[in-house]
Amino acid sequence: MSDYTDISKKYSHVHNLSGKSFEKECLAVENALSFSFNSYFEIVMTKKLFDEKSQMLAALFYRNCVYLSATYTLIRNGMLDPAGNNMRTVFETVLWQYAYLSDNKIYEDLKELALLEEQKLELIKKKAWSNTKERELENLRRKYSLQKMMKRIYSKKSFERFFFNQYWLLSHKSHSSTFGVNYNTPTMENVTTMEKRPEELKGNINATLYLCSENLVCFLNCFSDFMSQEKIDNIMKNVNAINIGLPPTLGLVPDMVDMKFKFNFRSL
Helix, strand or coil, X not given: CCCHHHHHHHHHHHHHHHHHHCHHHHHXXXXXXXXXXXXXXXXXXXXXXXXXXXXXXXXXXXXXXXXXXXXXXXXXXXXXXXHHHHXXXXXXXXHHHHHHHHCHHHHHHHHHHHHHHHHHHHHHHCCCCCHHHHHHHHHHHHHCCHHHHHHHHCCHHHHHHHHHHHHHHHHHCCCCCCCCCCCECCCCCCCCXXXXXXXXXXXXXXXXXXXXXXXXXXXXXXXXXHCCHHHHHHHHHHHHHHHHCCCCCCCCCCCCCCCCCCCCCCCC
16 A cells, blocks of 8 residues: 555656656746746835735735745646646636726725625634624625626626636636546556646646736736836736747736736737
8 A cells, every 4th residue: 555655756756757848838937936926025025105905916916926836836746636726716816906906896895805704704713603694795705706897897708708718727627526537646547647648737837827927917017106117127028938938818907997018919
C-alpha cells in the first residue's frame, strides 16, 4: 500500500516534467506573478491616503495574485481540477472589481452584503444565527448576483460569450461531478497528468497567464492615477508580452462602462 510519500513522488514527477516540457510558458507565468506582486508592493504599500474603495480594490488585486500563485503551483503538480476553482475565483473577482470601480450602487450593495456576512460569523459563534437571517442573506446574494452585475457592465453579446463559455468551463470544475476526475495526478488509472493529458496541463498554464494579464489590466484601471507614466508603460509592456503568446480570446474590460485602459488585440 502506498503511503503519502509515494504518492507525492508522482506530483514531483509532474512538476519536474511540466517545467521541462513547457519551459517557456512556465517562465512566462513566473515572470507575470513576480511582476504582479511587485506592482502591488510598489504602488499600494507606499500609498497611505487610499479611500475605502481603493483599499478594497487593492486587497482584491493582492488576493488574485495569491490565488494565481496557488493555481500555478497546483497546475505544475498536475492538480488541474482544484486549480480550476482558483481560476474561477480570480475571474469573478476581476469582474467585481470593474463593477465596484465603475458603479457606486454596486459597491454600496456589496457593503450591505458584506456587513450581513460578517454578522453571520459573529452570530454563529454565539449560536444566535437564525433561519430568518439566513433567508435574508440568501435574498441579498440573489439580488447582488454575478449574473445580474455582469448584465450592467457588459453588452448582451459579451455577457453571453463570458457566461456561457469561459465562465461555464471554470464553474464546471467548481461543483461535484466527474468532469475532471481523471485530470489530476494521480489519475484513477494511477498514471500522472503529464502522461495522460499533457496538453490539458499546458492549456491550464496558458489560462493562468490570461488571468495574470487581466489582473494587471484591472490593476492599471484601478490605480493608474497613483502611477507615473513610466510605471503605466511598464505594466502595458508586460501585459502585451503575455498576450502575444496567447490565442485570441475575449478581454475582461467591460464594454458598457468607460475604462481608461482597454486591450482589444485579443478580441475574438
